[in-house]
Amino acid sequence: MNEWPLWEVFIRGQHGMSHRHVGSLHAPDAEMAVNAARDVYTRRNEGVSIWVVRAADITASAPGKKGPLFEPSNAKVYRHPTFFDIPDDVGAM
Amino acid sequence: MYTQDVRTDSKPVERRAAPTPEEQAFQARIDADIRVEPKDWMPEAYRKTLIRQISQHAHSEVVGQLPEGNWITRAPTLERKAILLAKVQDEAGHGLYLYCAAETLGITRDQMYEQLHSGKAKYSSIFNYPTLTWADIGAIGWLVDGAAIMNQVPLQRCSYGPYARAMVRICKEESFHQRQGYDIMMKLAQGSEAQKAMAQDALNRWWWPSLAMFGPPDAESVHSAQSMAWKVKLNSNDELRQKFVDQTVPQADYLGLSVPDPKCKLNEETGHYDFGELDWDEFYQVVRGNGPCNKERLAARVDAWEDGAWFRDGLMAYADKRSARSAAE
Numbered sequence: 001m002n003e004w005p006l007w008e009v010f011i012r013g014q015h016g017m018s019h020r021h022v023g024s025l026h027a028p029d030a031e032m033a034v035n036a037a038r039d040v041y042t043r044r045n046e047g048v049s050i051w052v053v054r055a056a057d058i059t060a061s062a063p064g065k066k067g068p069l070f071e072p073s074n075a076k077v078y079r080h081p082t083f084f085d086i087p088d089d090v091g092a093m
Numbered sequence: 094m095y096t097q098d099v100r101t102d103s104k105p106v107e108r109r110a111a112p113t114p115e116e117q118a119f120q121a122r123i124d125a126d127i128r129v130e131p132k133d134w135m136p137e138a139y140r141k142t143l144i145r146q147i148s149q150h151a152h153s154e155v156v157g158q159l160p161e162g163n164w165i166t167r168a169p170t171l172e173r174k175a176i177l178l179a180k181v182q183d184e185a186g187h188g189l190y191l192y193c194a195a196e197t198l199g200i201t202r203d204q205m206y207e208q209l210h211s212g213k214a215k216y217s218s219i220f221n222y223p224t225l226t227w228a229d230i231g232a233i234g235w236l237v238d239g240a241a242i243m244n245q246v247p248l249q250r251c252s253y254g255p256y257a258r259a260m261v262r263i264c265k266e267e268s269f270h271q272r273q274g275y276d277i278m279m280k281l282a283q284g285s286e287a288q289k290a291m292a293q294d295a296l297n298r299w300w301w302p303s304l305a306m307f308g309p310p311d312a313e314s315v316h317s318a319q320s321m322a323w324k325v326k327l328n329s330n331d332e333l334r335q336k337f338v339d340q341t342v343p344q345a346d347y348l349g350l351s352v353p354d355p356k357c358k359l360n361e362e363t364g365h366y367d368f369g370e371l372d373w374d375e376f377y378q379v380v381r382g383n384g385p386c387n388k389e390r391l392a393a394r395v396d397a398w399e400d401g402a403w404f405r406d407g408l409m410a411y412a413d414k415r416s417a418r419s420a421a422e
Contacts, residue, residue: 029412
């Protein structure tokens with residue numbers, strides 16, 4: 001028997017936040033995936049919008065490439081506002 | 094509900110004399126409370142242990158629907174029926190969260206089903222007991238879900254990310270299960286003599302199997318050390334069992350019911366309840382498939398799977414046909 005494909009489920013909560021990954025499920029097609037996601041992931045009013053994406057269509061960064069991918073941002077601490085000392089006399093900034 | 098950590102293969106995880114640098118780095122990350130994620134390197138034994146533990150946990154949730162489902166059509170009021178339906182639906186959801194978590198470790202859903210249906214995989218022994226009266230639905234929510242919460246709350250901090258996250262969702266919902274059960278017990282305990290007797294009878298039958306849910310005594314739990322080091326098990330069986338007894342006995346007192354154990358009483362010195370010896374022979378009998386309902390439970394799962402095959406295939410064929418059609422357009 002062929003197994004139903006895997007879908008990743010994203011839900012937008014009540015308060016205007018972005019869609020957030022909540023889990024996955026198996027369904028034969030996108031429409032059924034949305035219906036099943038409603039039952040599996042929103043039984044307690046968790047969301048106002050559902051996205052489903054076939055898991056096979058997602059490209060993920062490799063854990064082994066963490067260094068080359070994320071190191072450059074570690075080296076640029078001046079991107080954070082706390083890098084700069086502003087005298088208290090200047091007031092809130 | 095939950096998994097009992099009963100090994101189906103008796104071979105213990107082999108410890109090599111000297112861990113490799115990879116294994117050392119892995120353990121260091123776990124010690125630092127850094128979560129392990131699906132694509133990270135992990136020892137093969139860690140992967141296998143988790144697949145077994147999470148899939149057993151998932152099977153328990155799914156099979157756990159059966160004893161309660163027995164009372165959906167016979168719930169005493171429409172409200173109780175709606176509540177029980179919602180509860181049983183949650184159990185299906187919990188099974189699905191957990192199957193998904195296990196799938197991230199490289200096993201497929203169908204493989205897990207096959208292991209359950211062939212009897213290779215186990216599920217919690219508690220679900221092999223029958224639900225004879227409505228009070229059993231109360232006792233299951235109060236005791237069985239109560240014991241499950243005891244086990245699952247610490248697992249929210251376990252080392253494997255997808256399992257820990259599934260556990261967060263499950264714990265949020267599990268509290269409703271326990272409270273609805275206790276609510277049923279309160280109603281019966283405050284009712285007529287016959288109703289109170291029914292509640293006491295349910296407590297008598299479910300008490301010991303609920304204590305057995307925490308698994309064999311620590312002295313016999315040979316695989317615990319490695320699981321503890323990997324943080325896929327965070328408390329010992331006896332520790333959790335004691336915690337459960339301490340929490341539950343006063344709740345029984347409040348109902349005016351008594352646990353079926355003459356040795357159970359508060360030890361003033363330790364501040365904990367002492368309690369009698371469990372019947373481990375019975376426990377192992379049930380685990381080996383000789384409990385009152387093992388055959389019935391498994392047959393119900395196998396029938397549901399086989400009788401649903403034409404429907405699953407039909408939906409897939411329809412989806413394939415539609416995508417072929419839209420590709421042609």
